[in-house]
Amino acid sequence: MTKAELVSKMAEKAGISKANAEKALNAFMETVKETLAAGEKISLVGFGTFTVAERAEREGRNPQTGEKIKIPACKVVKFKPGNNLKEAVK
DSSP states (O other), X not given: XXXXXXXXXXXXXXTOOHHHHHHHHHHHHHHHHHHHHTTOOEEETTTEEEXXXXXXXXXXXXXXXXXXXXXXXXXXXXXXXXXXXXXXXX
């Protein structure tokens, strides 16, 4: 599903215009981004939890040459689905 398709579905289900649905979706995405960048987690009961995790520096290999390379430490976003979401997907 693309962003445009998601906006259309949201507008249809909420009974609002596509413009308002897009504003709401953009506001949600921006808030999630800002919150995670600040190192906080977001819990949406029944849907899931977004968290930021640290990945340690590790050693990898260049698949073309087989040469060992160091992969630097970084932060990654993780999502753990809630029970309602897990049940809906089953």
